[in-house]
Amino acid sequence: MPPRLGLPAETIARCRRLARDVADAVRRETEPFTTVSTERSILRLLGVDGVDADDVPIPNRVCDALLAAGRLPRGVSLWMGSALARGASSVSEAALRLTDPASAREIEPHPRWREALSPWVDAGVERVRGNRAERERRMARHPEDELPLLYAIVATGNIHEDVLQAAAAARAGAQCIAVIRSTAQSLLDHVPYGATTSGFGGTFATQENFRLMRAALDALEDELGRYVRLVNYCSGLCMPEIAAMGALERLDMMLNDALYGIIFRDINPLRTLIDQRFSRRINAAAGVVINTGEDNYLTTADAVEQAPAVLASQFINESLAKDAGLEPWQIGLGHAFEIDPSREDGLLDEIAQAAAAREIFPDSPLKYMPPTKHMTGNVFRGYQQNALFALTSVATGQSIHLLGMLTEALHTPLMHDRWLAIDQAKTIRANARHLSEEISFAPDGRIVRRGREVLAGAERVLEGVARVGLFEALAGGVFADTKRSREGGRGRDGVVARDPEHVNPFLEELTRTAAAGAPR
Amino acid sequence: MTVRSPDPGRVRAYGDKWNDGAVQVSFTLPLAASARATEAARQYVEKMGLREPYVALAQPIAPEFTFFVVYGRAAHEIDTQTIVAEEVEAAAWSRDDIDAEVSRRFGRRLLVLGCALESDAHSVGIDAIFNPKGFAGDYGLERYSSFDARNLGAQVPVETLVRLARETRADAILVSATVTQNEIHVRHLTDLVDMLEAEGLRDRIALVAGGARIDHRLAKELGFDAGFGPGTTPSRVAAFVLAEATRKNRSGDGDPA
Numbered sequence: 001m002p003p004r005l006g007l008p009a010e011t012i013a014r015c016r017r018l019a020r021d022v023a024d025a026v027r028r029e030t031e032p033f034t035t036v037s038t039e040r041s042i043l044r045l046l047g048v049d050g051v052d053a054d055d056v057p058i059p060n061r062v063c064d065a066l067l068a069a070g071r072l073p074r075g076v077s078l079w080m081g082s083a084l085a086r087g088a089s090s091v092s093e094a095a096l097r098l099t100d101p102a103s104a105r106e107i108e109p110h111p112r113w114r115e116a117l118s119p120w121v122d123a124g125v126e127r128v129r130g131n132r133a134e135r136e137r138r139m140a141r142h143p144e145d146e147l148p149l150l151y152a153i154v155a156t157g158n159i160h161e162d163v164l165q166a167a168a169a170a171r172a173g174a175q176c177i178a179v180i181r182s183t184a185q186s187l188l189d190h191v192p193y194g195a196t197t198s199g200f201g202g203t204f205a206t207q208e209n210f211r212l213m214r215a216a217l218d219a220l221e222d223e224l225g226r227y228v229r230l231v232n233y234c235s236g237l238c239m240p241e242i243a244a245m246g247a248l249e250r251l252d253m254m255l256n257d258a259l260y261g262i263i264f265r266d267i268n269p270l271r272t273l274i275d276q277r278f279s280r281r282i283n284a285a286a287g288v289v290i291n292t293g294e295d296n297y298l299t300t301a302d303a304v305e306q307a308p309a310v311l312a313s314q315f316i317n318e319s320l321a322k323d324a325g326l327e328p329w330q331i332g333l334g335h336a337f338e339i340d341p342s343r344e345d346g347l348l349d350e351i352a353q354a355a356a357a358r359e360i361f362p363d364s365p366l367k368y369m370p371p372t373k374h375m376t377g378n379v380f381r382g383y384q385q386n387a388l389f390a391l392t393s394v395a396t397g398q399s400i401h402l403l404g405m406l407t408e409a410l411h412t413p414l415m416h417d418r419w420l421a422i423d424q425a426k427t428i429r430a431n432a433r434h435l436s437e438e439i440s441f442a443p444d445g446r447i448v449r450r451g452r453e454v455l456a457g458a459e460r461v462l463e464g465v466a467r468v469g470l471f472e473a474l475a476g477g478v479f480a481d482t483k484r485s486r487e488g489g490r491g492r493d494g495v496v497a498r499d500p501e502h503v504n505p506f507l508e509e510l511t512r513t514a515a516a517g518a519p520r
Numbered sequence: 521m522t523v524r525s526p527d528p529g530r531v532r533a534y535g536d537k538w539n540d541g542a543v544q545v546s547f548t549l550p551l552a553a554s555a556r557a558t559e560a561a562r563q564y565v566e567k568m569g570l571r572e573p574y575v576a577l578a579q580p581i582a583p584e585f586t587f588f589v590v591y592g593r594a595a596h597e598i599d600t601q602t603i604v605a606e607e608v609e610a611a612a613w614s615r616d617d618i619d620a621e622v623s624r625r626f627g628r629r630l631l632v633l634g635c636a637l638e639s640d641a642h643s644v645g646i647d648a649i650f651n652p653k654g655f656a657g658d659y660g661l662e663r664y665s666s667f668d669a670r671n672l673g674a675q676v677p678v679e680t681l682v683r684l685a686r687e688t689r690a691d692a693i694l695v696s697a698t699v700t701q702n703e704i705h706v707r708h709l710t711d712l713v714d715m716l717e718a719e720g721l722r723d724r725i726a727l728v729a730g731g732a733r734i735d736h737r738l739a740k741e742l743g744f745d746a747g748f749g750p751g752t753t754p755s756r757v758a759a760f761v762l763a764e765a766t767r768k769n770r771s772g773d774g775d776p777a
Binding site: 167168171172182183184186187200201264265266299301302372373376377409410414415416419420481 | 546547548579581582583585587638639640641642643644651653673674675698704732750751
């Protein structure tokens with residue numbers, strides 16, 4: 001039981017109501033639209049895959065042809081179903097027919113398109129459900145995981161090299177392996193194809209790379225006596241497509257923030273908020289734990305000043321996630337240990353913020369991010385900051401602990417950088433195992449006062465956002481001092497007004513079956 | 521024995537005795553931990569030129585990998601008098617000095633664009649120089665009254681940057697290269713220089729690079745006016761921008777300080 005600050009329950013409840021209002025307004029404003037990326041995700045869940053001779057993914061070809069023909073407003077499902085009803089023998093063949101601009105223009109809606117499409121929808125849903133059941137089966141074979149889960153990043157750019165590094169990290173004690181994406185990928189309006197061996201600052205997220213890493217981690221399960229979770233990044237212009245691919249290849253966690261792409265990648269707000277909903281619906285059905293990205297606010301702006309905005313964003317992310325069908329155990333809320341280490345009592349502020357998050361979101365896993373902003377290249381001081389981070393993590397009952405690297409800001413981690421981080425966090429986790437049960441805070445002390453102050457600040461931020469709505473608030477620069485207008489940013493041209501008859505069969509099916517119940 | 525004063529013609533690492541050459545190295549060998557692996561590490565360090573290598577740690581970190589920490593003595597000497605190391609010459613001016621001097625020399629604000637290029641998604645470096653809060657207690661360029669400082673953020677295409685530089689008649693461009701893999705940052709930086717030259721803008725704009733793996737010499741080689749390494753404060757960059765803009769503009773009256 002982590003230590004409690006005794007924050008006022010009525011303030012927390014009011015923040016949740018305000019966030020609920022914000023999420024409701026977002027749903028009303030985004031529901032009239034679909035996006036090219038949402039439609040491409042439907043194609044992927046149907047089983048459409050592959051690229052053409054120019055490496056353009058077939059899902060892109062189909063959506064582009066239908067968009068050019070003015071037929072995307074009714075959704076890819078109608079046209080795929082119609083192509084199948086008119087004799088296409090498989091979804092691949094149906095997709096190939098629709099990549100041709102002339103046939104995309106000329107195909108007539110078939111009255112029995114739903115019937116023709118339905119076995120392919122069922123197969124997609126079955127694969128997503130089957131993967132979820134398999135994960136639960138595998139996890140049930142082993143003892144409960146020790147918390148916080150140790151989360152390591154690999155980022156060589158080459159999936160085969162990543163596999164080697166991931167196996168080393170898992171054997172050393174890492175419980176989650178995240179393959180960082182190539183830095184440009186969030187801005188690509190397509191998902192690359194196949195196994196990839198060159199990337200910049202990371203490795204491309206492709207379905208084949210997902211499959212390779214999944215197989216490598218599964219192969220370690222018997223040796224380690226535990227299931228190693230695989231993580232990737234479900235953000236950027238292809239947010240729901242990555243979710244679909246992750247669901248098809250049994251990824252366990254996805255970075256999946258509602259606002260991150262808007263604020264930090266200048267992706268169109270409308271596009272992102274439409275896409276986040278379907279991506280989260282897929283993640284909900286797949287039993288994936290999402291991680292939100294509030295830690296990023298702290299890397300660009302001051303960690304003490306921004307604490308209320310982080311908490312406000314966590315409330316909003318939680319509301320949007322619940323609205324998309326995610327259960328509390330699936331909503332990993334992000335925050336970070338980013339206060340200037342030279343600040344007097346800065347550690348107390350960190351403890352206050354971490355304990356407040358734990359108390360306010362008792363049923364959600366918390367994703368705790370390491371210091372990055374005040375890592376100077378002094379690796380010894382960096383190792384010390386990471387130790388304080390690990391101790392705070394254990395003492396306040398955090399759930400997912402992203403390992404801090406002593407060489408942060410210098411280069412992508414060397415193999416022994418990662419080992420040193422795992423060893424440090426493991427040692428501190430065991431060494432301070434029951435510390436959290438022994439702590440109680442001075443009732444009106446600095447830590448409790450700071451917790452209340454952050455919560456009160458978050459309430460003010462949420463009042464402001466709820467008053468004007470999320471789109472206006474983003475335009476006003478409420479998060480991370482960054483202003484984003486509703487019509488600005490990348491990918492706006494991929495937003496399409498839906499025809500009243502638009503259908504997303506997966507949204508219907510996954511919404512129906514979402515309440516399948518939560519595993520541990 | 522008295523401690524010797526520095527001899528600029530003979531410098532070695534200092535551990536706890538003058539000229540002992542004490543050095544620590546750490547690395548991983550792709551070998552399973554064993555006496556042979558430890559001996560391999562010792563010989564490896566010896567081949568680096570370190571004498572009496574002493575393996576302090578041989579830690580298995582994966583089935584076929586061992587991490588070593590080794591101490592030894594580097595007998596090499598460096599003659600510091602023959603060293604050429606370029607450092608940006610920028611006076612240690614305060615924000616107030618710079619603001620006053622820009623207004624005196626130019627009678628207008630200097631327009632400064634900043635970003636990280638192409639695949640570089642890290643804005644931490646450019647933010648440290650631009651954001652009002654700045655870095656290490658030194659205010660960022662957006663806080664200067666004498667700069668129209670525009671932080672374009674990360675992942676800005678070279679082409680976009682050059683177009684903006686032309687349209688805004690920018691006086692200076694600051695590029696941050698935070699993370700490097702396969703030397704990709706070098707390619708983006710040279711692309712920028714090439715495109716500015718092709719557009720005939722290069723001579724009018726003070727061009728500055730910064731980042732963890734950037735130094736002044738590398739930046740000069742790539743065709744920049746200056747390069748700043750980690751730990752650089754905004755006011756140092758600001759002072760350089762003032763000096764370089766003055767030189768390029770010729771409307772002022774010489775370098776500061």
